[in-house]
Amino acid sequence: MTELTASADRRRLFALLSPAYLWLTLAVFLPLSAMLFFSFLTDLPQDNPDWSATFDNYARFLTNPTYAILMWKSVKLGLMVTLGCVLIGYPCALVLARTIKGRARETLFLLVILPFWSNSLVRIFSWAIVLRGNGMLEHALNWLLPFELRLELMFTTHAVVIGLIHSYLPYVILTSYLALQAIDDDLVDAARSMGASKLTILRRILLPLSLPGLLAGAVLVFVPVVGSFMEPRILGGRMGTYYGTLIEDQFVSVYNWPLGAALSFTLLAVVLLILACASPILGKART
Amino acid sequence: MSRSLLPLIGKLWLFAILFFLYAPILVMAAMSFNASPFYQLPFELSTRWYQQMAGNGQILSAALRSVGIAMVTTLVATALGTAASIGLFRYDFAGKKVLMVLLFPPIAIPWLITGTAMLIFFFAIGIGRGTPAVIIGHVALALPYVIVTVTARLSSFDITLEEAARSMGANSWTVLRRVTLPWIAPGVVAGGLFAFAVSFDQFVVSYFLSEPGDSTLPVLIYTAIRKGFTPEINAISTIIIAVSMLIMFLATRYSRFAGDR
Numbered sequence: 001m002t003e004l005t006a007s008a009d010r011r012r013l014f015a016l017l018s019p020a021y022l023w024l025t026l027a028v029f030l031p032l033s034a035m036l037f038f039s040f041l042t043d044l045p046q047d048n049p050d051w052s053a054t055f056d057n058y059a060r061f062l063t064n065p066t067y068a069i070l071m072w073k074s075v076k077l078g079l080m081v082t083l084g085c086v087l088i089g090y091p092c093a094l095v096l097a098r099t100i101k102g103r104a105r106e107t108l109f110l111l112v113i114l115p116f117w118s119n120s121l122v123r124i125f126s127w128a129i130v131l132r133g134n135g136m137l138e139h140a141l142n143w144l145l146p147f148e149l150r151l152e153l154m155f156t157t158h159a160v161v162i163g164l165i166h167s168y169l170p171y172v173i174l175t176s177y178l179a180l181q182a183i184d185d186d187l188v189d190a191a192r193s194m195g196a197s198k199l200t201i202l203r204r205i206l207l208p209l210s211l212p213g214l215l216a217g218a219v220l221v222f223v224p225v226v227g228s229f230m231e232p233r234i235l236g237g238r239m240g241t242y243y244g245t246l247i248e249d250q251f252v253s254v255y256n257w258p259l260g261a262a263l264s265f266t267l268l269a270v271v272l273l274i275l276a277c278a279s280p281i282l283g284k285a286r287t
Numbered sequence: 288m289s290r291s292l293l294p295l296i297g298k299l300w301l302f303a304i305l306f307f308l309y310a311p312i313l314v315m316a317a318m319s320f321n322a323s324p325f326y327q328l329p330f331e332l333s334t335r336w337y338q339q340m341a342g343n344g345q346i347l348s349a350a351l352r353s354v355g356i357a358m359v360t361t362l363v364a365t366a367l368g369t370a371a372s373i374g375l376f377r378y379d380f381a382g383k384k385v386l387m388v389l390l391f392p393p394i395a396i397p398w399l400i401t402g403t404a405m406l407i408f409f410f411a412i413g414i415g416r417g418t419p420a421v422i423i424g425h426v427a428l429a430l431p432y433v434i435v436t437v438t439a440r441l442s443s444f445d446i447t448l449e450e451a452a453r454s455m456g457a458n459s460w461t462v463l464r465r466v467t468l469p470w471i472a473p474g475v476v477a478g479g480l481f482a483f484a485v486s487f488d489q490f491v492v493s494y495f496l497s498e499p500g501d502s503t504l505p506v507l508i509y510t511a512i513r514k515g516f517t518p519e520i521n522a523i524s525t526i527i528i529a530v531s532m533l534i535m536f537l538a539t540r541y542s543r544f545a546g547d548r
Contacts, residue, residue: 009378012459016374020367020430021386027427028393028401031408035400038407046410092304095297108301110539115308117535119488121505122524125512126315129326129521136314136326166308173304198293220395227397230490234512244399251403251495261407264400275395 032268039261057262067246067263071270074243077157078226081164085221088165089172090214094206096173097180098188109177116170124231127163128154131235155237163235164225172217179213180206219278223271243267312528319521326518336522346507346523353487353504356418360425360486365479367426368433373467375434376441377449390431398491401428406495420496421503425489429482436481440474473541480538488531 038044039058043051061067096109115123130136131154153159183206191201229244236242247267250260318326322333340346375383393401402424409420444467452462468475490505497506504527511520 013374013378013380016370016377017386020371020434021389023367023423024389024393024427024430027405027423029389031401031404032392032396034408034411035404038411044407044410088304091297092301095294095301099294099297100301108305110536111305112308113539114532114535115312117484117488117538118312118528118531119490119505119524121488121490121509122315122528123312125508125516125520125524126311128512128516129315129318130311132326166311169304169308223395224397227399229399230494230509234509244397247399247403251406257407260403264403268396268400271396271400 035261036265038258039265041258044257057259058266060259061262061266067243067266070241070243070246071266074226074228075270077160077164077228077232077242078222080161081168081225082218082222084161084165085169085172086214086218089169089217090176093173093176093180093210094202097177098206112173113170116167116174120167121230123167124163124234127159127166128234131159131162154235155239157236157239159235160232160240163231164228167231168221168225171220172214175213175217175220176210177213179210183209215278219274223274226271227267315521316525316528319518319525321518324518336518340519340522343519346504346519349502349504349507350523352418352501356422356425356503357483357486359422360429361479361483363422364426364429364433364482365475368430368478368482369437369471369475371430372434372437372441372471373463376438376444377446390434393428394431398428398489402492402495405492409496416496416498417501418497421493424492424496425486428489428492429485432481432485433478436478437471437474440471440477444470477538477541480534480541484531484534484538487527487534 040053040055041051042048042054042056045051092112096105096112100108137153153162187205188201191205196204227244229242229248232240232242232245233248234240243263244267247260247263250256250263254260317330319336320332320334322331322335375386405420405424406416409415409423414420414423448466448470449462452466453459457465488505489503490509493503494506494509497503502510504523508520508524511517
């Protein structure tokens with residue numbers, strides 16, 4: 001790597017970096033700052049010239065319990081989905097990284113993460129078709145079972161949780177798998193040769209060494225789930241009011257943008273707090 | 288537990304998860320070929336929903352707009368991202384770590400927050416809603432993916448090759464064109480494919496930034512689902528998922544993103 005000495009180098013570096021970072025500034029960092037600013041206004045300057053500064057938008061969060069209740073509901077949803085993803089995904093990553101070998105492993109890994117990169121909205125929509133009353137799942141179960149079964153899953157919290165786990169499960173599998181397959185085989189062999197049982201190997205070697213990857217996956221699931229609104233809307237029906245849908249409403253139907261900005265920013269503060277707490281773990285997982 | 292039972296249970300678990308991941312998508316695809324508009328069984332093969340979709344001007348124009356936006360996003364994000372990656376890789380300077388960390392917010396902050404912030408800001412500075420706003424947003428979301436992918440490829444690049452070329456009299460443009468770019472080409476292609484996928488599949492940011500009646504495909508589908516959907520939506524959704532899976536499959540072939548190769 002070249003040390004920056006000549007001014008020509010400095011100019012070249014600036015030319016290479018500035019377009020991308022100017023773009024990010026214009027499209028991400030300035031908007032986030034603007035949102036903070038607007039969250040302290042009574043009206044948008046372009047709508048009402050008589051706008052003034054206020055703390056009301058944040059005060060509403062404290063005086064009206066609805067907002068805090070919905071925030072807690074979203075955090076609970078995040079915890080539930082994260083726990084589900086970890087419990088289902090980690091064993092899967094374990095099998096993929098430690099049991100299956102060679103080309104089969106590569107193919108299966110690709111199959112697991114492929115849906116993650118495909119359209120999330122369409123995948124949520126596909127669950128609407130499977131879960132709806134008289135839908136595919138009920139047909140399949142009634143065909144298998146001797147008795148009539150009504151699941152009535154659609155438009156419940158369960159439907160939202162199932163859809164979100166389906167959306168974010170590959171994240172946990174991806175990060176856990178990368179951590180697990182980096183563990184030296186000799187370490188496991190050595191433990192086995194000294195008589196360690198499979199459970200001991202998992203508890204004393206594999207789990208501690210892959211924990212950063214697992215936790216990174218958990219954070220990467222939790223954060224977007226707390227801010228989800230499309231999944232609860234489609235799968236949750238009347239049960240699907242969450243903090244995310246509340247924010248969506250302020251922008252697309254109630255048109256109270258300053259309040260929406262304050263709600264968005266409160267969510268961002270919660271998210272940043274979580275990311276800050278997790279950043280030592282995330283840093284470790286990247287190596 | 289016996290020696291052979293545990294791996295068997297593990298494999299069954301893995302296949303159960305694959306079933307969970309793919310079954311709903313396959314059901315949706317199957318229903319797009321079912322003649323009944325109410326998803327009724329028995330299954331009766333028909334392509335009427337695809338025909339109806341092909342005659343639906345709203346869906347077609349949204350599809351065209353989505354592909355167009357994704358192509359512009361790919362070009363811009365790949366060019367800017369590749370340049371930034373080369374800069375980040377080639378030079379050592381104060382603040383480099385900060386620049387790497389700045390790539391994190393567009394990925395890590397929920398799109399709901401980023402999207403609404405963009406909406407507020409773009410209105411304040413006069414860009415407003417519409418296709419240009421959507422493209423600005425998509426490029427910003429795609430940039431970190433391009434930079435990460437290209438940087439990963441660059442890390443296997445031997446910088447002395449550049450010095451060798453320069454010592455033999457090549458100027459920096461020639462070095463870039465004949466030495467550096469050919470080496471990182473697979474990473475650039477993969478980064479471009481990621482950028483296309485990010486834009487083509489993007490719903491949240493497009494939803495807040497697109498003009499009503501001027502929406503992208505995912506936004507159109509969301510609106511249609513909430514109004515009560517028809518198998519036409521299955522048909523277009525099936526096409527979308529096939530396209531995006533194909534793109535991602537290609538991207539993983541070109542990059543080392545998919546693990547240990």
